[in-house]
Amino acid sequence: MDSMYQELILDHYKHPHGRGLREGDAEVHHVNPTCGDEITLRVKYDGETLTDVSYEGQGCSISQASASVLNELLVGKELAEARKIQEVFLELMQSKGKLEPTEEMEEVLEDAVAFAGVSKYPARVKCALLSWMAWKDATAQALGGAERETV
Amino acid sequence: MDSMYQELILDHYKHPHGRGLREGDAEVHHVNPTCGDEITLRVKYDGETLTDVSYEGQGCSISQASASVLNELLVGKELAEARKIQEVFLELMQSKGKLEPTEEMEEVLEDAVAFAGVSKYPARVKCALLSWMAWKDATAQALGGAERETV
Amino acid sequence: MTQLPGLLDTEAIRKDFPLLDRVVHDGKKIVYLDNAATSQKPRQVLDALNEYYEQHNANVHRGVHVLAEEATALYEGARDKVAAFINAPSRNEVIFTKNASESLNLVANMLGWADEPYRVDRETEIAITEMEHHSNIVPWQLLAQRTGAKLKWFGLTDDGRLDLSNIEEVITEKTKIVSFTLVSNIMGTVNPVEAIVRRAQDVGALVLIDASQAAPHMPLDVQALGADFVAFTGHKMCGPTGIGVLWGRQELLEDLPPFLGGGEMIETVSMHASTYAPAPHKFEAGTPPIAQAVGLGAAVDYLTAIGMDKIAAHEHAITEYAVRRLLEVPDLRIIGPATAEDRGAAISFTLGDIHPHDVGQVLDEQGIAVRVGHHCARPVCLRYGIPATTRASFYLYSSPAEVDALIDGLEHVRNFFG
Amino acid sequence: MTQLPGLLDTEAIRKDFPLLDRVVHDGKKIVYLDNAATSQKPRQVLDALNEYYEQHNANVHRGVHVLAEEATALYEGARDKVAAFINAPSRNEVIFTKNASESLNLVANMLGWADEPYRVDRETEIAITEMEHHSNIVPWQLLAQRTGAKLKWFGLTDDGRLDLSNIEEVITEKTKIVSFTLVSNIMGTVNPVEAIVRRAQDVGALVLIDASQAAPHMPLDVQALGADFVAFTGHKMCGPTGIGVLWGRQELLEDLPPFLGGGEMIETVSMHASTYAPAPHKFEAGTPPIAQAVGLGAAVDYLTAIGMDKIAAHEHAITEYAVRRLLEVPDLRIIGPATAEDRGAAISFTLGDIHPHDVGQVLDEQGIAVRVGHHCARPVCLRYGIPATTRASFYLYSSPAEVDALIDGLEHVRNFFG
Numbered sequence A, B: 001m002d003s004m005y006q007e008l009i010l011d012h013y014k015h016p017h018g019r020g021l022r023e024g025d026a027e028v029h030h031v032n033p034t035c036g037d038e039i040t041l042r043v044k045y046d047g048e049t050l051t052d053v054s055y056e057g058q059g060c061s062i063s064q065a066s067a068s069v070l071n072e073l074l075v076g077k078e079l080a081e082a083r084k085i086q087e088v089f090l091e092l093m094q095s096k097g098k099l100e101p102t103e104e105m106e107e108v109l110e111d112a113v114a115f116a117g118v119s120k121y122p123a124r125v126k127c128a129l130l131s132w133m134a135w136k137d138a139t140a141q142a143l144g145g146a147e148r149e150t151v
Numbered sequence C, D: 001m002t003q004l005p006g007l008l009d010t011e012a013i014r015k016d017f018p019l020l021d022r023v024v025h026d027g028k029k030i031v032y033l034d035n036a037a038t039s040q041k042p043r044q045v046l047d048a049l050n051e052y053y054e055q056h057n058a059n060v061h062r063g064v065h066v067l068a069e070e071a072t073a074l075y076e077g078a079r080d081k082v083a084a085f086i087n088a089p090s091r092n093e094v095i096f097t098k099n100a101s102e103s104l105n106l107v108a109n110m111l112g113w114a115d116e117p118y119r120v121d122r123e124t125e126i127a128i129t130e131m132e133h134h135s136n137i138v139p140w141q142l143l144a145q146r147t148g149a150k151l152k153w154f155g156l157t158d159d160g161r162l163d164l165s166n167i168e169e170v171i172t173e174k175t176k177i178v179s180f181t182l183v184s185n186i187m188g189t190v191n192p193v194e195a196i197v198r199r200a201q202d203v204g205a206l207v208l209i210d211a212s213q214a215a216p217h218m219p220l221d222v223q224a225l226g227a228d229f230v231a232f233t234g235h236k237m238c239g240p241t242g243i244g245v246l247w248g249r250q251e252l253l254e255d256l257p258p259f260l261g262g263g264e265m266i267e268t269v270s271m272h273a274s275t276y277a278p279a280p281h282k283f284e285a286g287t288p289p290i291a292q293a294v295g296l297g298a299a300v301d302y303l304t305a306i307g308m309d310k311i312a313a314h315e316h317a318i319t320e321y322a323v324r325r326l327l328e329v330p331d332l333r334i335i336g337p338a339t340a341e342d343r344g345a346a347i348s349f350t351l352g353d354i355h356p357h358d359v360g361q362v363l364d365e366q367g368i369a370v371r372v373g374h375h376c377a378r379p380v381c382l383r384y385g386i387p388a389t390t391r392a393s394f395y396l397y398s399s400p401a402e403v404d405a406l407i408d409g410l411e412h413v414r415n416f417f418g
Ligand SMILES: Cc1ncc(COP(=O)(O)O)c(C=O)c1O
Pocket: C263, C285, C286, C287, C288, D036, D037, D099, D100, D101, D102, D133, D135, D136, D181, D183, D184, D185, D210, D212, D213, D233, D234, D235, D244, D376
């Protein structure tokens, strides 16, 4: 159990960062059809700088905590760096529990490294990725470019 | 093997009685869809007396021999008696090899008792019954009455 | 040990089910409470499968060799067993499919292609209910879309029952088919068959009953139900995966057109035209699930030997106990009937605002297997304004001790997220 | 012992197949030559089934408990194995069905309900061949009847090959779908895929290949075939009954409409409308044949470990030997290619005017299992003016000694009816 519900995840779940919808450049609504988890997410950019990620939604502790971690980690970053973080997080989540996070990874992901244990549970990986995919989608909309991708 | 291919059956197969189509009161064409056996059969009645059963067809030794035995057994009989024989034969063939022919049965069926062994082989029962069902059908048509029945 | 009236000797029964000895998460013996999703299989069924494959395996029908004869006898023998199990007037009314979903789709497709008086088209209506499994919703949505027919449904009352108050508007003179579940897979509700069948018969509509959650748990008598079709699935009643059943009244099966075309379902084929075999073969295209039918036959033997009435009594006792204990858990809300009357052994609930995924996961870590989500009955979740539920569901091998384990587990969940 | 080049070590292989030890008719060890109807199952497949049911059985997807995770991983793992076995570009292109017949019907139904440019309707044509299994004839007859499309077909040459001389009349600008068998189940003919696919592509028609008699016997590469869909069935390739496969190109599976509706195939359901999951799930309504997929995965592992090219070489050697020996039997006429080139290991023949039922029965009494009848390919019998054939068909465990037993058996048949 400890492997999935890290203290850190429970903390974010109980005390989410940046929750609530604020003004943004683009808004998306994503749903995890297998369990009904939902998120509405907005991004705000100042040039290439991500100045806010605001969100509302319902879902399990993993999806809620993940959105909170995302907010904490990405807000204030340059787009390129945020993208990098998102990619590393995706890689970790798709590792099926077989990837021991490297030091480098930990540096990039900070708190988000706590989700490593979730990657062992295929049914929950989508919960952890919900907000991250929504962010990617919203960013594409805000800045133009790639089409919506789904998990 | 002996249980199915009785000498008597092989005899009838090799030297069929009454084969060929002659004049009749009614003609039917029956097919066994599972193996493609076919028979064209005519009956001729003089009042209540069955004066001829003529037939043509293609099929396995069992279906051929059975038509031959039918001809030998039924021609010349009164309708009621022929019907009785047909019913007893049907009963024997549907016995799944579990019926030891009684003396009474043997008296009614004569040569046709040789088909007892066939009743153990569900796939072949229809072969043995093909001509008998055709006869029943043709008789109904010739004399009016019951609708066509199929096996 | 809790003693309840009507309990089966679960200790003896559990010995028949190898999986129930499974140990998970470092030494925790599994507490399997996901029986509405699928049941475990007794040794007797696995033995039948093995014996079939090791001794008799051959393709059925049309063979004159001994294996083909044996395989055919076993396959058709399974049909006899199922026919007896549901009290079908004729063995020829029992069609083997791959699962209940195929059975339900089969009826929808037959009616879409049928001639009058059965034909579903733009002038006609279809009636279902809001508590159906998706497998009894989507086929009718597809049929409605493709034929232009109108889809109607019964709503639900606050306590998880069908709301039949507007039965005359839902089932009308235009209704061709009424399809509903005997027992809800999400709420456990047992529905009032008679009232619905009576109304359907009054307007000349056919009735299809989804007995997927009934066949495993109670005596099923298709004649007493008064329906025209009854569908259920093998894997929920101790049988293998890959097999379902559709029972239908013989004259309907004769009149209605085939669905899948292929080997076994024909009488004769030429390139220009084909004719079809009589039912049930008309509806069984291709090599059937032979071993799975044999396995289902063994399952039916197993259940019958114990007695479906005894199994129903056992589950009633367990359900009564479980409902009582669950209602003691703070913040727990049962979705569906909060009593054991007219309900089956599947109980859905929410636990405060802890998401069912989290409830299920933390229970799992204690070795307790429940299902979480919308249970393929999302309209029920929408109706009650919840994203999902946690569902515990019981079977003939479920014991009061397992109910106790669940209650303790839920306590742990509350503390964990408290 | 006859020594042929390219033979597998059948003595070792046969130890894997419990049924091959079966003794029939008072002590005769079975000579199983009915492999085109269904294959026997190796111990490895039965073990996989038992392990699944005893250790991991649960319903797949949507479950958070450990059994559900394991069952899902096993089921989806089987999809990976099958995808690799046929060299599919993506695992999402592999749909599990109940048998090849369902796979073929699935395509016919998709096209019947599709939008342009795929839609089959009264303006369009369907092309098949005269050597198709009924499961690849009847679905198209039904589709043609129900949509008004025109059904056309390739005829056969006297030596059992497709007559492609009028290919431009059979496949025209109006053709929407060309469906044909890679290997004939009755005559063994291996068909020239490339010529047909090229013509189909020229006119923009889709191609469906029925690989039911190919997948068990030769390396199958769906990309090299160039087809749009490929169908086959588990039970003929050492797998369990109750499972089939449809492979289809991803973009087609995305564009084409669903067939059966129900649980698992949806994205979201409300009473008013539903949306569908992406392929392959869109086409897998209801609880899938979970254990059967796992068993098929084990079969694929088993075949791959031996090597499909080695299996093909073995069967080629056996077929060459069998054709040669059969042609020595007086009055024996092979229906189909009388050589081992471009043919599979199913050989149909007639024996003078002895009816195939009698041939099969007398062989059976000697413990030799062959199939007799029209083999679900009645148009072939009509074409060659015969009511039925006797068919001997070989597999990886078939030995030259079994061919010899067949030849001796036929000698006995001739004497018996001589
Ligand atoms: C060429 C061919 N196509 C289709 C089928 C149908 O396969 P199934 O009966 O498993 O659906 C078969 C086998 O029976 C076959 O040999």
